[in-house]
Amino acid sequence: MNNGRVxxxxxxxxxxxxxxxxxxxxxxxxxxxxxGLLGPNGAGKTTxxxxxxxxxxxxxxxxxxxxxxxxTTTLAPKQEIGLVxxxxxxxxxLTARENLRFFGHLYSMPKAELSKRIDEVLEVVGxxxxxxxxxxxxxxxxxxxxxxxxxxxxxxxLLVLDEPTVGxxxxxxxxxxxSVEHLSSEGMAVLYTTHYMxxxxxxxxxxGIIDQGEIKAEGTRRELIELIGQQDLIxxxxxxxxxxxxxxxxxxxxVASVSPTEDSLDMLVNDAGAALPEAMRVLTAxxxxxxxxxxxxxxxxxxxxxxxxxxLRD
Amino acid sequence: xxxxxxxxxxxxxxxxxxxxIFIIGLVAPLALAFIFNLVFGGxxxxxxxxxxxxxxxxxxxxxxxxxxxxxxxxxxAADGRLRIMEFDTAEEARQAADEGGTGAxxxxxxxxxxxxxxxxxxxxxxxxxxxxxxTTQVASSIAEQFALGVRTADLSVGTAMATGALxxxxxIAAAGEAGTAPPAIEIGAIQAATRQIDxxxxxxxxxxxxxxxxxxxxxxxxxxxxxxxxxxxxxxxAPINRKSITIGKSMASVLIGLxxxxxxxxxxxxxxxAEWGSPAGVxxxxxxxxxxxxxLMTFAGAFAKTAEQAGNLQSIxxxxxxxxxxxxxxxxxxxxxxxxxxxxxxxxFMRGLGELAGGGISAALPAFFVLIGIAVVSxxxxxxxxxxxxxx
Numbered sequence: 001m002n003n004g005r006v007x008x009x010x011x012x013x014x015x016x017x018x019x020x021x022x023x024x025x026x027x028x029x030x031x032x033x034x035x036g037l038l039g040p041n042g043a044g045k046t047t048x049x050x051x052x053x054x055x056x057x058x059x060x061x062x063x064x065x066x067x068x069x070x071x072t073t074t075l076a077p078k079q080e081i082g083l084v085x086x087x088x089x090x091x092x093x094l095t096a097r098e099n100l101r102f103f104g105h106l107y108s109m110p111k112a113e114l115s116k117r118i119d120e121v122l123e124v125v126g127x128x129x130x131x132x133x134x135x136x137x138x139x140x141x142x143x144x145x146x147x148x149x150x151x152x153x154x155x156x157x158l159l160v161l162d163e164p165t166v167g168x169x170x171x172x173x174x175x176x177x178x179s180v181e182h183l184s185s186e187g188m189a190v191l192y193t194t195h196y197m198x199x200x201x202x203x204x205x206x207x208g209i210i211d212q213g214e215i216k217a218e219g220t221r222r223e224l225i226e227l228i229g230q231q232d233l234i235x236x237x238x239x240x241x242x243x244x245x246x247x248x249x250x251x252x253x254x255v256a257s258v259s260p261t262e263d264s265l266d267m268l269v270n271d272a273g274a275a276l277p278e279a280m281r282v283l284t285a286x287x288x289x290x291x292x293x294x295x296x297x298x299x300x301x302x303x304x305x306x307x308x309x310x311x312l313r314d
Numbered sequence: 315x316x317x318x319x320x321x322x323x324x325x326x327x328x329x330x331x332x333x334x335i336f337i338i339g340l341v342a343p344l345a346l347a348f349i350f351n352l353v354f355g356g357x358x359x360x361x362x363x364x365x366x367x368x369x370x371x372x373x374x375x376x377x378x379x380x381x382x383x384x385x386x387x388x389x390x391a392a393d394g395r396l397r398i399m400e401f402d403t404a405e406e407a408r409q410a411a412d413e414g415g416t417g418a419x420x421x422x423x424x425x426x427x428x429x430x431x432x433x434x435x436x437x438x439x440x441x442x443x444x445x446x447x448x449t450t451q452v453a454s455s456i457a458e459q460f461a462l463g464v465r466t467a468d469l470s471v472g473t474a475m476a477t478g479a480l481x482x483x484x485x486i487a488a489a490g491e492a493g494t495a496p497p498a499i500e501i502g503a504i505q506a507a508t509r510q511i512d513x514x515x516x517x518x519x520x521x522x523x524x525x526x527x528x529x530x531x532x533x534x535x536x537x538x539x540x541x542x543x544x545x546x547x548x549x550x551x552a553p554i555n556r557k558s559i560t561i562g563k564s565m566a567s568v569l570i571g572l573x574x575x576x577x578x579x580x581x582x583x584x585x586x587x588a589e590w591g592s593p594a595g596v597x598x599x600x601x602x603x604x605x606x607x608x609x610l611m612t613f614a615g616a617f618a619k620t621a622e623q624a625g626n627l628q629s630i631x632x633x634x635x636x637x638x639x640x641x642x643x644x645x646x647x648x649x650x651x652x653x654x655x656x657x658x659x660x661x662x663f664m665r666g667l668g669e670l671a672g673g674g675i676s677a678a679l680p681a682f683f684v685l686i687g688i689a690v691v692s693x694x695x696x697x698x699x700x701x702x703x704x705x706x
Contacts, residue, residue, distance in 0.1 A: 053551050078553035089544040091324075093331035105320045106552040134331075150548065 004030050006066055006080075006158045006189040007052065013060035014047050021047040023213040024061070029158065034180070034190040036204030038197065038300060040310075044213040045193040046086060049160050052191065053083045066157055079107065082156035084148050086163045092136035096127050096146050099135060100153055107154035117153060124179060125149040141172020148179060152188070159183060160191045165199065177202060197300045209304055216307040221300065222271065228306040230298035231256055232272035237264040237292040238283055245286040252278045272297055317554040321562025325536055326569065334532075335570055342525065342574075344581055367449045370399040370419035372407035377427025383420070383438065383460055390456070404439075411441040417449025418442040420457060430464060515588045516664065520641040522578045523603055523663050526571055527632035530608040533560075533567040534615025534700065535624045542621065560700045564608055564693075571604040591670035595678040599666040602685030606659035609693030610635070616699035635660050659688050 007029040014022040022044045029035040037045045050056035052063055054070045054077065063070040065077035090099050097118055104114040122128045125145040130138065135146055144164060152159055161180065165173045180203055184190055194200055200207050201221055208218040217224055241260065249258045254270040269275035272295045283290055304310075329335035371387060373380045390396040399416050401407040407419040421439040429436035438457045442450025537559065540546040549559050579596060582588040590596045614631040618624035636642060638651070639660020655661040666681025 055547060055550050072550075073556070075553040075555070078551060081551065083548065083551040085544055085547050087544040089548040091328060091543075091545060093328055098327070102320070102324050103548065103552070106317060106549070106554055108553070 005064075006031055006033075007191065008064040009048070009052055009061070010063075011061040012048060012051050012058055012063070014051060014056065014058055021213055022051070022058075025208075025210070025213070025215055026061075027208050027215065027218060029189045029191055031157075031189055032184060032187040033205045034184045034192055034203050036200040036207040037191070037193040037210050038195070038200040038204075038207050038304070039193075039210035040195050043195075043210045045195075045210055046162055047213075048210070049083075049162055049191060049193060053081055053160055054078050055083075079154070080157045082151035082154065082159045084151035084159065084161045084164055086166060088143050088147050090135050090143060090146050090150065093134060095132050095134055096122060096138075096149070097131045099146060100150060103150050104153055109154055117155070121149045121153050124152070124182070126175060139172070141168050141175065144168050144172060144176060145179070148176065152183065156188070158189045158191060162193050163195070164192075165194070165196065197304070200300055207300065209300070209307055211304075211308045217303070224300060224303045225298050226270075228298070228303055230302060231268045231270055232275075232298070233296040234267040234269060234272055234276055234279065235264055235294045235296070236267070236279065236283070236290060239289040239291070240286065241265060241283075241288050242286070245282065245288060248282045248286070249279055252282065255279075315558075315561075317552075317558040318562035318565060321549070321559060322565035322569065325563060325566035329532070329566070329570065344577065366395060366397055367452055368397045368399070368417045369449065369453055370401055370407050370410055370416040371422070372401040372404050372419060373422045374404065374424045375422045375426035376424070377431075379427040379430050379436075379464065380422045382464075383422060386456070386460055387420075408441050411443050414443050414445060416443070417446035418453035420453065515582075515590060515667070518578070518582045518586070518588050519590070519664060519667050520636075520639075520660065522575060523607065523639075523660050524632060524636040524641040525578075526575065526604065526607045527611060527628065527635065529571045529574055530567050530604070530611040531615060531625065531628035531632075532570065533563040533608060533612050534618065534628070535621045536566070537563050537700070538615075538618065538621040538624055557697065560612070560697055564612055564697075567608045567611075568604055571608060572600065575600045575604060589671070591667060592675050592678075595670040595675040596667070598675065598682045599663055599670070599678050599685070602666075602682045602689070603659055603663040605689035606662075606685040606692070609689040609691075609696055610659065612700060613692040613696030616696050640664055659685055662688070 005028045007027075009028065010026045012022050012025040013020075025044065025048050027035060027037075037048065039045055047056065051058040051061070052065075052070065054063075054072050054074065057072050063077075066080050068074070068077040068080075070077040070081075091102070094102065100118045100121060101114065104118065109117065118131075119128070122131050125148055127138075127142060127145060127149065130142065135143060138146065148161070148164060151161070159180075164180075165176055168176065177199065180190060180192065184203070190203075192199070192203055204221075206218065206220055207224060208215045209224070210216065217227055219227070246258055246260060246265075249255065249265070249267065252275060254275050256268040256270070259266045267275065267279060276293070276295065280290065280293075326335065369387070371384060373384055375381075387396060387398050391398050399410065399419075401410060401419065404421045404423075407421055410416045411419045419441050421441065423437065423439070426436050426438070438461065440450065440453050440457050442453060537546065540549065546559075550556065579588075579590055579600065583590060610631065611628050614627050615624040618627050635658045638654050639658035640655060641660050641664075662681045662684045666678045666685070669677040669681060
C-alpha cells in the first residue's frame with residue numbers, strides 16, 4: 001500500500017502518431033474512494049485507463065497499483081484490477097456462470113472459492129435467476145451487468161469502469177449505478193469514466209475533468225464548483241417575513257445576498273447544504289410559515305463549460 | 315501453460331456451442347469421406363477388381379487385318395475386360411453407340427486389308443457414346459495400338475521379303491500374326507522416387523491435409539474475432555502471459571485438427587477400405603502434419619488485421635500449398651516444382667505415407683521430422699509476429 005492509495009497514476013503520456021491522446025495525466029485513488037474521469041468522447045479517458053490497466057504501453061509516466069508498478073507485461077498488479085470495458089466483453093455463446101468461471105480461472109481462483117464467488121457476484125449484479133442461460137439471450141442491461149460482474153469477480157482492489165452505462169436503458173442504468181455505490185460502500189476503490197455529469201455527481205467522491213488529453217481540474221464536486229466562483233440559489237416560499245427576518249438571514253455565514261420577491265426569498269449562498277438548515281432555523285424563530293424550498297446548485301456541466309469553453313456533449 | 319490450456323478449453327467449448335467444431339471437425343470430414351466413396355465407385359476395395367467395358371464392332375473388311383483386329387478384341391474379352399457386340403452394318407453400329415446400347419464401336423470398312431497391304435492409308439473408325447467418355451478413350455487407344463502394331467508388322471514383313479526370308483505368298487499371314495503378336499520386350503514398372511500408396515488413399519490423404527489448413531486457420535481467426543468482440547481486452551487485462559493467448563488458441567486448433575484427421579483416417583479405413591499403413595506411423599505423421607499446418611496458418615494469419623482478411627490469406631496459402639504439395643494430383647519430383655513441393659507439409663505428409671506403405675514406422679520418421687521442422691520454424695516466427703496482434 002502506498003499512503004492508503006490503491007492507485008497512483010503520475011504524468012501519463014500516450015501518442016498515436018501525431019495525435020497526443022494523453023498529455024501528462026496524473027491522479028490517485030484511495031481505498032473505498034470512487035474517482036471519476038469526466039470528459040467528452042475523445043478526451044483521453046479510455047486511453048488513460050488502458051494505461052492504468054496495463055493494456056496499453058505508455059510513452060511516459062508511472063502507474064503504481066497498490067504500490068506495484070503496472071506495465072503491459074507485469075502480472076501481479078493486474079491481479080488487483082477488475083476491468084469493465086466500455087464495449088461488452090462477454091462470450092455470448094456461454095452462460096453467465098460459464099463466462100464468470102472462465103475468467104475466474106484466468107485469475108487463478110481456487111475452484112471451491114470460485115464457485116462460491118460466482119454465486120455472490122450473480123447476486124450482486126442481479127443475474128442469479130438467469131445464471132444458466134446463454135448471455136446472447138440477455139437484454140442489453142443484463143449483458144452490461146454481467147460485464148461488470150466479470151470485472152469484480154476476483155475481488156479486485158480497484159474496479160475500473162469505462163463508461164458502463166452507455167446505451168443502457170434508464171432502469172438498467174440505475175441498477176448499475178446502485179451496484180457501483182454498493183461496491184464503493186464496501187471499500188472497493190473505483191475508477192469511473194463517464195461523459196454523463198449526473199453520474200459523476202452521484203457516484204464520485206472526487207472528479208477529474210479531462211479534455212484533450214489533460215486533466216483541467218480535479219477535486220470534490222464542491223471544490224470544483226468553488227473553483228469557478230459560482231454560488232447556490234435557495235428559493236424559499238414563506239409567509240410572515242419582515243425586515244428583521246431578512247436581516248438575520250443576511251447575517252448568516254456563507255450567505256452572499258437575500259432578495260425578497262412577491263411571495264418568496266432568493267438566497268445566494270456558498271454552500272446550500274450548510275446554509276439551508278440555518279435559514280430554516282431563522283425563519284422558524286421569526287414565526288414565518290414556509291410552504292416550499294428549492295435549491296439550485298451549479299453543476300459539473302457548468303464547471304466543464306467554464307474550464308473548456310464547451311459543453312460536455314460537444 | 316495452465317492459462318493456455320484454460321483458453322484452449324474455452325475455445326473448444328465455444329466451437330462446440332456454435333457447432334463449428336462438429337461441422338469442421340466431424341461433418342465435413344465425413345462428408346468428404348462419403349464423396350470419396352462415391353468418386354471411387356463403391357470403395358477402394360473395388361479398385362483392384364476388373365472393370366468391363368462394352369464395345370461393339372462392325373467388321374466390314376473380311377480380310378486378314380479385320381480378322382486380326384477382331385482377334386485382338388477377342389483376346390481382351392477373354393480376360394474379362396471387354397464385352398463385344400457384333401454389328402452387320404456401320405449404321406447399326408453407329409446407332410448402338412448413339413443410343414447407348416454400347417460404349418463405343420469400331421467400324422472396319424470394306425477393303426481395309428487390301429488398302430493396308432497395298433500400302434495405302436486406311437481408317438478404323440471409332441464411334442463413342444457421349445455418356446461413356448472413358449470407354450471411348452479406351453477404344454481409341456486399342457485402335458491406335460493396333461494401327462501401330464500393323465505399321466511395325468508391315469516394316470518387319472517388308473524387311474523379311476527384301477532379304478528373301480519370306481515368300482510373297484506367306485506375307486499376308488505373317489503380317490497378320492505379327493500385328494497380334496505380343497511385344498518382344500516388356501517394359502517393367504519404373505521404380506518411383508518414393509514408394510506409392512494406392513490412388514484412393516492418396517486422394518483421401520491429400521484432401522484431408524488440404525482440409526486441415528482450414529481447421530488450423532481457426533487459431534488466428536478466433537483471436538481476431540475476440541479482438542472484434544472485445545473479449546481480447548479482457549484476456550489482456552488478466553494476469554496471464556500474453557503468449558498464453560496465442561498458444562491456447564493454437565492448442566485448440568491442434569486438438570480439433572487431430573480429432574478431425576483421426577475421424578477421417580478411421581472412417582476412410584472402415585467404410586472405404588483405405589490402407590493408410592502402420593497405425594503408429596500414421597499417428598506420427600498426422601501429429602506432424604497437424605502441428606506443421608497449424609504453425610503455418612498462424613504465420614500466414616499473422617499478417618491480417620481482421621478475421622476476414624485472415625480467412626482470405628489462409629485460403630490462398632491452403633490452395634497454394636495444396637497445388638504445390640500434390641494434394642489434388644501427383645506432381646513431378648523434378649525441377650523447380652519438385653523443390654517447391656518439398657517446402658509444403660502436404661508433400662511431406664504424402665511422402666511419409668508413401669514410405670510407410672513400403673516399410674515400418676521408421677520409414678515415416680524422416681517425413682515426420684521435416685514436418686516438425688516446418689512446425690518449429692513457421693510456428694516460432696508466427697508466434698513472434700502474432701504477438702503484435704495481441705493488443706486491444
